[in-house]
Amino acid sequence: MGLLTRDIALDLGTAATRVYNAHGGVAVNEPSAVAVNxxxxxxxxxxxxxxxxxxxxPAHVKVIRPLRAGNIDDFEVTGRMxxxxxxxxGHRNPGRTQAVVCAPSDTTGVGRRAVLEACRQVGVGRVRMLPKPVAAAVGAxxxxxxxxxxxxxxVGAGTTEIAVLCLGGVVAARSVPVSGDVLDSAIRTHLRKRHQLDIGRHTAENLKTGLAEAEAEGRPLAVRGMDASSGMPVTLLLETRDVQAALRDPLDRIVAAVGDVLDRCPPELYRDILDQGVTLxxxxxxxxGLDRLLQKATGTPVRIAAEPGTAAVRGAGRCAEERSLRSLLETAPDR
Structure with missing residues (x-):
């Protein structure tokens, strides 16, 4: 790829789509959502x-998330989005645009061709793929x-990808269907079963993201929802351990998947990981608490990358900018 301002990187995520302009940084970080009549x-x-x-x-309007686990679920809506x-x-004439696209490590050829066609549909001239764990690692x-x-x-909104990387490639990897969406769903299910309280997805997400501050201040979490039996609005005060209990099972599945990948890791690389630790x-x-949970389970240091949500698209952007990283890119599949 030439070093052009029209070179971009794309991270088409379940919850958010991010666009990185080469030599300009993250230009777009928007929910992957489309409202349709x-x-x-x-x-x-x-x-x-x-x-x-x-x-x-209202009943005649639906908000669609056209991507699922990093794969296109609704091709037409994805193209419009x-x-x-x-x-x-800032790409009003994308014909000369060249894109590096983050792809889930377990995406099939069909899934990759769908991404390629979506990019071609909007006029992107050339597409190269980059496995998302590699992109995230470069960005970190x-x-x-x-x-x-x-x-x-x-840990994305649609899936969690775990990978051991070395010499520019994936040595061992696993993708598990545990994600931000699953964690939100676990909170909603727990509150309905334990407290007969119905809450929406955004409320569950706010509870999840408010855990750290509430625990640090030693205060409960206030949550507003609807009483499941009466249908009346109600406000409850929840202890942080109540929300943490809801998350225990899905987080244990992430920990187990990390252990599985480490079990398949060559001994020489395992020693490296013991020294360098895990990057989230x-x-x-x-x-x-996820970092502490992983550290306890693996016995290795765990660090959270700076700006973890945009690590993948920033890593892909570096591959668009830096010639030394081009060998990491994969040629997009043929039609």
């Missing part, structure tokens, strides 16, 4: 505006091209 088929809002509408729409977000990033500053092992755990990326990396 189901009667007329007209798109009403895309990105942040559509995200704010979730859970608040991507076109809009490229405009926000790990020495992925060196002869030393690195362990990355990328993705928005889920911020979950209070």
């Amino acid at each position: 189901t009667t007329t088929g007209r798109i009403l809002a895309i990105g942040a505006e559509a995200g704010r509408m979730a859970g608040r729409t 991507l076109h809009h977000l490229l405009l926000l990033a 500053g790990l020495p992925v091209q060196e002869a030393t092992g690195s362990l990355i755990v990328d 990326t993705g928005e889920g990396a911020r979950l209070h």
